[in-house]
């Protein structure tokens with residue numbers, strides 16, 4: 084499996100619609116993997132109508148995973164006068180977890196240089212560790228409430244904290260929030276009379292678009308055989324001005340440029356991954372110790388020490404149980420199924436979940452029909468687990484299984500950007 088960072092830059096206004104409901108005109112703040120794959124597939128058919136085999140390998144085999152692309156933050160250049168804003172290329176963008184909270188009056192990261200002077204927020208904090216204490220404390224113990232209370236109001240202005248959504252990127256040691264602000268506008272159009280070709284009376288509609296110059300970022304994965312083919316195609320087509328995504332493609336919207344950058348070898352990232360998981364576990368144990376939280380209670384047959392890890396969803400995830408019912412959360416049974424043997428639900432305990440469901444719709448250009456409706460666990464959902472390890476070797480076995488989940492993704496429709504997961508995201512302890 085090879086991984087590439089994909090940067091998409093809008094060359095014309097971009098309209099990305101969530102569905103085809105006639106009443107909706109809103110624009111999404113991310114580009115779904117299905118739209119990206121659809122845009123590239125139609126261009127491939129246009130450029131190489133006879134290379135059916137290559138088409139099959141890239142778009143139908145499922146060996147290339149087209150990710151959801153997330154909005155990148157803006158950074159203002161030093162010159163405040165002309166307020167020129169430019170994008171930071173290629174710094175990874177992640178969704179804010181559902182446990183993230185920020186000041187109600189001044190939301191956003193502290194020292195966020197993407198904002199104009201005075202607009203920087205009062206800071207973002209993550210409540211996952213506090214919720215872990217809440218889950219572990221016996222009911223009559225006030226410590227849990229103390230941990231959560233400390234997260235209740237803003238440290239700067241004492242306003243209440245509330246949850247914050249969106250994406251963020253890291254720039255050096257500082258975090259930057261990526262949101263719509265200053266980057267979307269309404270375009271107003273008139274309907275055309277089908278008979279006369281003139282303006283149709285009483286038909287005036289709005290369409291929300293993102294400005295040209297807006298950038299999106301995502302991780303594209305391809306198997307080793309497909310990677311060179313994909314790289315060649317994107318290098319040829321990416322800057323040709325022919326790639327179009329989103330809606331309104333025949334009205335001049337959606338022209339984009341694509342830049343693909345290969346990332347380093349996976350073997351180096353395994354060490355890195357292991358270190359990240361161990362750090363998360365250690366940080367959470369330190370935090371629990373400061374609040375004197377007890378270890379999770381064991382049920383029968385559980386031995387050993389708990390090892391903590393969290394699953395944070397970077398894209399919506401479609402999971403089904405054995406009766407093909409959609410799962411609304413990842414519990415012990417679901418995780419044991421994902422990890423595979425020898426891990427069983429008895430070894431695991433879900434300590435905290437912050438998750439919502441989301442309806443997935445869409446349009447399939449190839450069929451000319453709407454896609455079937457499915458239900459996905461929303462991006463940014465967080466699941467905290469404890470695992471009873473029987474020694475270090477056993478723990479490494481678990482880390483290996485989790486590494487596979489992060490590498491391959493989980494659930495259905497992974498080649499369309501669903502099911503991308505990050506294990507033990509450092510965000511949870513970095514902005515405590």
Ligand SMILES: [Zn+2]
Pocket residue numbers: 186187188189205237238239240241242
């Ligand atoms: Zn504040």
